[in-house]
Amino acid sequence: MEENLVFSLEGHCRMNSQRIGRHLAIGSTWDRDKNVFESIDFSCLRSLTVFGEWRSFFISDEMRLLRVLDLEDAKGVTEKDLEQMVKFLPRLKFLSLRGCRHISRLPDSFGDLRQLQTLDIRDTSITKLPKSISKLQKLQFIRAGTTVPLDDDTGTIETQPAAAESPSHASLVSWLSERCIRRRPAASQTCSVEVPRGIGRLTALHTLGVINISVARRKAILKELKNLTQLCWLGVSGINRNNSQEFFSAISGHSLLELLVLYFDNDNEGCLDGVSLPPENLRSLKLYGLVGKLPVWIKQLQNLRILNLQMTMLPQEEIDLLGGLPKLAILCISFEEFQDGELRFRTGLKPLHVLEITCNSRLQSVTFPTLGFSNLVALKLHCCSVSHLQVFGLRCLDSLKEVWLSGSYDEALLKRHLGSQLDGHPNKIRPVLREGPRWS
Known part of the structure; x- marks a missing residue:
């Protein structure tokens, strides 16, 4: 000054x-x-x-x-x-x-802004980009659409994916604090934008999303998407059984792609069966609205550090598959149905630092194994109308520093249950029980 x-x-x-x-x-x-x-x-x-x-x-x-x-x-x-x-x-x-x-x-x-490099129109009422945007040859970042998933995609992790590689305790506190101020989540919804013909000319694009590929011109859009080989961040909505094969074929050559966010239509059961493997360098994958099971290729994503799953239900054997991801550091899961009302981690996730679980009234218990979670620093439980929830195995989490609790729950019962385990934790420094906003 x-x-x-x-x-x-x-x-x-x-x-x-x-x-x-x-x-x-x-x-x-x-x-x-x-x-x-x-x-x-x-x-x-x-x-x-x-x-x-x-x-x-x-x-x-x-x-x-x-x-x-x-x-x-x-x-x-x-x-x-x-x-x-x-x-x-x-x-x-x-x-x-x-x-x-x-x-x-x-x-x-708008095409007269020839020097424009970054355009952020998230949370506006814009549903379609103008044709003139194809003139902006220097454009690198297009952030668009309005998304209200259980994990509101604001970019804290997306723009700093390296934080998942070796997160410090301070960075985890900041990250969880950011997420704990949110209001009660609704079901995943996304209002994406339609891109015009000619978007494939913007070959400098690094970030694009969320775009809608379920429109009538999907074949033309996917053909243009294939040209955007410099993409590192891509968000897409409208994925279903009719277009999933074409979509994954279009991005198969995008070797720089590190973050992929996918929103599925209701008609998506089995839509990922037989699709080609996504780019092997993916560091972050977010799947919203997927039905049934995980894609078989997920265990081949050896560089994956962040995984966000919002699904209707995931069988126990599918959860066990996650143990094969050698670099997974942040896992956020939310299912409408839990098998037998239980969430059991039978195999370890040794590299995991942060685990976030969104609970509903049908989830009765979460169980951790004796071994396999030695690096877990923070556990977040985001409860929706949960009257009684039991968590077993907290004392086996050697590196645990914080347990976050937010949402709608029986405060006295759940805090007493968690507190008793944390009081008896073997760590010299007792893990802290922190609270986010409560809902009636």
């Missing part, structure tokens, strides 16, 4: 023609005085971040050097404002409209 690089507008500010800098943050407490704003010299401005209410005068033709515009959760942004942004900000490289729910479309002129 001493060097006039960064300045902010908060509360009530006086007019100051000397106020100048490269980075401006408009705080939610600022009184939105237009006269003050127009007295500022924006000729050197490179980035603008807006908190709270948006005003149309925040964009000026003096901002032609602006590179970064972050409007995440800003209120009152309109589609007319987007047209002004395209007109006045030709050098924009980063644009975030995340959480601007009143935005339902991008303007046809």
Whole structure:
């Protein structure tokens, strides 16, 4: 701030023609005085971040050097404002409209932002990308769609997959704290976007998703997807028995792909049978809405570090398959039905550091083996209408430091049951029982 690089507008500010800098943050407490704003010299401005209410005068033709515009959760942004942004900000490289729910479309002129590299339109009302987006040859990141799975996909793990390789205790606390503030989860839902013809020209794309492949033009979309060989992160919805073979064939040559997020249609039983093996370098795999069983190729993903499963039910023998993943560090599981009301880990998951289990009223017990979980640091139980749940084998988890408990449960009963095991834990430092938000 001493060097006039960064300045902010908060509360009530006086007019100051000397106020100048490269980075401006408009705080939610600022009184939105237009006269003050127009007295500022924006000729050197490179980035603008807006908190709270948006005003149309925040964009000026003096901002032609602006590179970064972050409007995440800003209120009152309109589609007319987007047209002004395209007109006045030709050098924009980063644009975030995340959480601007009143935005339902991008303007046809959007293709004029030829320098754009990152576009974040998650949690907006945009369901279709404009045809002109195919002109943005420098675009590397497209984050789109509105997803409300049990594990809300915000990117904490996705953008830092290396954290799963050797996570520190501090990073695990931060990661779980982030996840424990969420509200009661609903069933997995995703509102994805439809991509236009020509998306395959964006060969610099590193991140793409969530896109819908269940539309009528799915063959054309998958053909274009095959050209995007630089993808490292891909999220897709609408996978079913009619398109699963084509989809996996389209990404079979994507050797750089590390993170894959898949949302399945209701008609998906057996849809992964016989499909080709996904890229072998996958480090993170998330499957939402899959019915029946895991794909047979999952045990061949020797580099997999993060696995998120939200399914209707998974038989015991399928759970046992997870023991064959040599680098699995984070496992999140949620099933609508648990076989015999029990979740039993009969085989060890030695590399596992974090285990998250979403429980429902049909789950009565979780059991850990005597050996095989020597590196588990954090266990999270996310309960949905659970009156009685027993967890066996906590004393066998040698490295356990924390047990997180959140959701709807009989507080006295469950805390007493867990507390008695943690009190008798062999570790010199007793594992901590932490609580997230409770629901009635």
